[in-house]
Amino acid sequence: MNGPITHADFEELVLRQRLEPLSVEDARRLQAHLDSCERCQRWADALDSGLKALTSQPFAVRASVTAATRLRLQRRSVELAEAASRWRAVAAASLVAAILGLLTARALWLGINWLGQQWDVPLVGLVSLFVVVWFAPATLCGLAALAARPRQAGLSRALEEE
Numbered sequence: 001m002n003g004p005i006t007h008a009d010f011e012e013l014v015l016r017q018r019l020e021p022l023s024v025e026d027a028r029r030l031q032a033h034l035d036s037c038e039r040c041q042r043w044a045d046a047l048d049s050g051l052k053a054l055t056s057q058p059f060a061v062r063a064s065v066t067a068a069t070r071l072r073l074q075r076r077s078v079e080l081a082e083a084a085s086r087w088r089a090v091a092a093a094s095l096v097a098a099i100l101g102l103l104t105a106r107a108l109w110l111g112i113n114w115l116g117q118q119w120d121v122p123l124v125g126l127v128s129l130f131v132v133v134w135f136a137p138a139t140l141c142g143l144a145a146l147a148a149r150p151r152q153a154g155l156s157r158a159l160e161e162e
Contacts, residue, residue: 005029005030005032005033007037007039010033010034010037010043011043013026013029013030014030014043014047015047017030018047018051087145089144090141090145093141093144094138094141094142094145097137097140097141098138100137101134101135101137101138105134108130108133108134109130112126112129112130112133113126
């Protein structure tokens with residue numbers, strides 16, 4: 001924000017300041033406006049006292065609500081750990097497939113080319129076979145990643161229904 005601060009800008013800056021640090025320029029402009037505008041100073045004071053009143057009031061929560069919340073958090077933690085484990089396995093398999101694919105590409109091409117010469121297969125057929133065989137491990141890793149997703153979504157839906 002540049003230029004003079006309006007009351008709407010002020011309110012936005014005050015609310016943002018309560019949630020996150022402001023830039024040096026915004027903090028300077030906010031303070032300058034507070035120093036010159038009594039109405040906004042009263043508004044900021046009222047906001048601060050309201051926030052203080054809300055955060056200082058104790059409230060009781062039933063033990064069943066606490067237990068249910070704790071159980072949901074534990075289930076979500078297990079779900080996230082399982083999902084991370086699945087994704088690590090898929091990532092490791094993808095990395096191995098990529099490395100092996102790069103290391104074996106020349107040998108694979110030479111083998112397919114030799115077969116093509118033995119059986120008089122046109123070049124387009126050889127290239128097609130090479131692409132299919134060379135991309136098969138990466139395709140399988142992608143399918144494994146897709147297969148891992150529905151289980152995660154199904155567990156999330158089951159937790160929401162409880």
